[in-house]
Amino acid sequence: MNLDQFKPLTVYTIYIASTPEKVWEALTSAEFSRKYFSGFAVEVEPKLGGTFNVRAPDGSEHISGEVFEYDPPRKLTVTWNVNWPDLVEKLGTTLVTYEIEPAGEAVRLTMSERHDRHLSDDILSGGRTGWPAILSGLKSLLETGKAPQIKMSPPMKMLEALKAMAIRTP
Amino acid sequence: MARPEFVYVTYIETTPEKLWDALTKSEFTKQYWFGAEVRSDWKVGSPFALLLDGETTDSGEILEADPPRRLSYSFKHQKFEELRGEPISRVVFTIEPFGALVRLTVLHDGFVEGSKYLGAVSNGWPAILSGLKSLLERGKVLAIPRAALNKGFDAK
Numbered sequence A: 001m002n003l004d005q006f007k008p009l010t011v012y013t014i015y016i017a018s019t020p021e022k023v024w025e026a027l028t029s030a031e032f033s034r035k036y037f038s039g040f041a042v043e044v045e046p047k048l049g050g051t052f053n054v055r056a057p058d059g060s061e062h063i064s065g066e067v068f069e070y071d072p073p074r075k076l077t078v079t080w081n082v083n084w085p086d087l088v089e090k091l092g093t094t095l096v097t098y099e100i101e102p103a104g105e106a107v108r109l110t111m112s113e114r115h116d117r118h119l120s121d122d123i124l125s126g127g128r129t130g131w132p133a134i135l136s137g138l139k140s141l142l143e144t145g146k147a148p149q150i151k152m153s154p155p156m157k158m159l160e161a162l163k164a165m166a167i168r169t170p
Numbered sequence B: 001m002a003r004p005e006f007v008y009v010t011y012i013e014t015t016p017e018k019l020w021d022a023l024t025k026s027e028f029t030k031q032y033w034f035g036a037e038v039r040s041d042w043k044v045g046s047p048f049a050l051l052l053d054g055e056t057t058d059s060g061e062i063l064e065a066d067p068p069r070r071l072s073y074s075f076k077h078q079k080f081e082e083l084r085g086e087p088i089s090r091v092v093f094t095i096e097p098f099g100a101l102v103r104l105t106v107l108h109d110g111f112v113e114g115s116k117y118l119g120a121v122s123n124g125w126p127a128i129l130s131g132l133k134s135l136l137e138r139g140k141v142l143a144i145p146r147a148a149l150n151k152g153f154d155a156k
Helices: A020-028 A030-036 A087-091 A121-144 A156-164 B016-024 B026-032 B116-138 B146-150
Strands: A007-016 A041-044 A051-055 A061-071 A075-079 A094-103 A106-115 B006-012 B037-039 B047-052 B055-066 B070-077 B089-098 B101-109
Touching (some): A020 A041, A020 A075, A020 A121, A030 A041, B016 B026, B016 B089, B016 B101, B026 B037, B026 B116
Antiparallel strands (some): A094 A106, B006 B101, B037 B047, B047 B055, B070 B089, B089 B101
């Protein structure tokens, strides 16, 4: 995989009153992710080349990939491939990177979603709608001890754009 | 090519009224906007100014004011020489109830391609709005150094 071909098409930065270690844990453990990520469980094998999965509340593997950069508690890059038939073949691999940097008494978390080809705003709208909700919830969880329930509607624009590309969606 | 604009969405456990106050009252902005005060009577056509340490850094006029739903003002930088030549931009705050939460969308547009000002605001807004969320949810802001705003004028 040639990293130079991957460009960040969605970037979201958020500051959290926490430590890099706690932000890392919240991003990589199912116990935390279920609380802020609509019940989804993040499972990371903690090493370079390890497996990366996001399991839906029904237990199915919604996203699978592998650990591409592993530098706790500073940087994690994973391949983030949604398990819908033909999706990866037609849209290419998605890379998600979390960068965690101390910023005074807070931590700056930057999420970049990178792709190796041009994708339409409609295709990208799924992530652009989802990330702010997920990371707002993560921030609340770490700062107040509870994650608000942010109930998202299905990303219709994205689903229609996938359908137009003959990518089957559930 | 993406449009030269900045969009940020955040979900906050608060009410639209409290969020409106937090955006329009200096007693709040001073806490999360790195000490900045906002000056306006928030009526369409009225002047708007942002002051840091008593000095106007940005100014404009109120374009839309529909409390507690939508607020928009024009925004022209006054402080840094290298940003002063850029065109007048626009900030739009959209406040929507979202279950027990409020969704805040900030759109800052009106930039030219390759704008340094866009780079600066792209670094600034996430720090400001993260502080705003913390202030409303836990009554306390984040101690983020002001340097976070000046990470450089180029967007990451």
